[in-house]
Amino acid sequence: MATVSVPLGNAAIGGVNYLEEINRLRKERNAVILAHYYQEPAIQELADFVGDSLDLSRKAAATDADVIVFCGVRFMAEVAKILSPEKTVVLPDMEAGCSLEDSCPPEQFAAFRKKYPDHLCLTYINCSADIKALSDIIVTSSNAEHILNQLPADQQVMMAPDQHLGSYLAKKTGRDMVLWPGSCIVHERFSEKELIRLKAENPKAPVAAHPECPEAILNHADHVGSTSSILKFVLEDDADTFIIATEPHIIHQMKKSAPHKNFIDAPGMDDSCSCNECPYMGLNTLEKIYLCLRDLDPQIHVDEELRAKALTPLEKMMELSPPMAQNRPQDNGRAY
Numbered sequence: 026m027a028t029v030s031v032p033l034g035n036a037a038i039g040g041v042n043y044l045e046e047i048n049r050l051r052k053e054r055n056a057v058i059l060a061h062y063y064q065e066p067a068i069q070e071l072a073d074f075v076g077d078s079l080d081l082s083r084k085a086a087a088t089d090a091d092v093i094v095f096c097g098v099r100f101m102a103e104v105a106k107i108l109s110p111e112k113t114v115v116l117p118d119m120e121a122g123c124s125l126e127d128s129c130p131p132e133q134f135a136a137f138r139k140k141y142p143d144h145l146c147l148t149y150i151n152c153s154a155d156i157k158a159l160s161d162i163i164v165t166s167s168n169a170e171h172i173l174n175q176l177p178a179d180q181q182v183m184m185a186p187d188q189h190l191g192s193y194l195a196k197k198t199g200r201d202m203v204l205w206p207g208s209c210i211v212h213e214r215f216s217e218k219e220l221i222r223l224k225a226e227n228p229k230a231p232v233a234a235h236p237e238c239p240e241a242i243l244n245h246a247d248h249v250g251s252t253s254s255i256l257k258f259v260l261e262d263d264a265d266t267f268i269i270a271t272e273p274h275i276i277h278q279m280k281k282s283a284p285h286k287n288f289i290d291a292p293g294m295d296d297s298c299s300c301n302e303c304p305y306m307g308l309n310t311l312e313k314i315y316l317c318l319r320d321l322d323p324q325i326h327v328d329e330e331l332r333a334k335a336l337t338p339l340e341k342m343m344e345l346s347p348p349m350a351q352n353r354p355q356d357n358g359r360a361y
C-alpha cells in the first residue's frame with residue numbers, strides 16, 4: 026500500500042502531543058476509534074476503522090471495546106449508543122449535527138406519519154433518535170435499495186428525511202413513494218453548470234455521486250452510491266481520472282488505495298469556498314479527540330424508553346442489510 030503523507034495539523038500544540046496522548050489513552054481506556062470518510066485525513070489515519078454509516082453502525086454493535094470514540098456526527102454516535110448501550114460513547118464535539126437531522130423535527134414528522142397510516146416508513150439513518158423511534162425501518166444509502174426490493178410490490182412506502190435520496194430510489198425501483206422534503210446542505214451545493222464544464226474538460230472521467238445530491242447532479246453521474254460504494258467504484262473502474270460529487274475528504278482513501286489515479290472534487294456553487302466540506306464533520310479535531318478520551322466527555326446519553334423504540338427499526342435494518350464487505354483496501358490492519 027502506498028504511503029500518503031497526512032498533514033498532522035494541530036498534532037502538538039501547547040506542549041501536548043495529541044497523537045501520543047490519544048494513543049496512550051485509547052489503550053488505557055480500551056477504546057475503539059471509529060471514523061467516517063468525511064473526517065479530515067489525520068483523523069481517518071488514527072482511526073481503528075473508517076467506513077460509511079452502515080459499516081460504522083455494525084462496528085459499533087460488534088466491538089468489545091469499553092469506549093467508542095465516534096469521529097463523525099451526532100446521529101452516528103447516537104446509533105452506536107442505541108446499539109451498544111453498555112458502552113461509553115463519546116463524540117469529540119456535541120455540536121457536530123447534520124442538516125438532514127435538523128430538517129426533520131419530531132412533532133411535524135409524527136403528524137406527517139399520521140397522514141399516511143397505510144405506509145411503511147423507511148427512514149434514512151441521518152435523523153435523531155426521536156425520528157427513528159417513529160419509523161418502521163432505518164436505511165442508509167448503502168442498503169436502502171436492497172431493503173426496498175425486499176418489500177412486497179403493493180406495500181406503500183414513505184421516506185424521510187432526504188428528498189433527493191428518496192427521489193433517486195423512487196426512480197430506480199419504480200416505486201411511488203411519499204417523501205419528506207429534507208436535504209443535505211453539503212450535497213445541495215454542487216453546481217450543475219460547473220460540473221458540465223468540468224466534464225467537458227475531462228471527457229473520459231466518470232462522475233461518481235452520492236444519492237444525497239439533487240437530481241440535476243445525479244443525471245450526470247456514471248455511478249451513484251454510498252460513500253463506500255463510490256470508493257469501491259473508483260478503485261475497480263479502469264478510468265484514470267474521476268469526478269467525485271460527495272464530501273471531498275473521502276478522496277484521501279481514494280488516493281491512498283489508488284495513488285496512480287486522479288480524483289477531482291466536483292465544484293460547488295462558489296469556487297472560492299470549501300462549501301462542499303461538511304461543516305459538522307469539520308468540528309472534530311485531534312485536540313477534541315484527545316480531550317474526549319481524557320475526560321470521557323461529551324458523552325452520548327439516550328433515555329432507555331426512547332432507546333428501546335429506536336432500536337427496533339435499527340435491528341430491522343441490520344436484519345435486511347446485505348453482508349458487510351470483507352478485506353477492504355482501506356482497512357488499517359488494526360484490531361477493533
Ligand code: 13P
Nearest residue numbers: 077078079165166251252
Ligand atoms: P454514507 O452512509 O454513504 O457514508 O453517508 C453518510 C452521510 O452523511 C452522507 O452525507
Ligand code: SF4
Nearest residue numbers: 098123124209211303
Ligand atoms: Fe449531514 Fe450532509 Fe454532513 Fe452528511 S454531509 S453529515 S448528510 S450535513
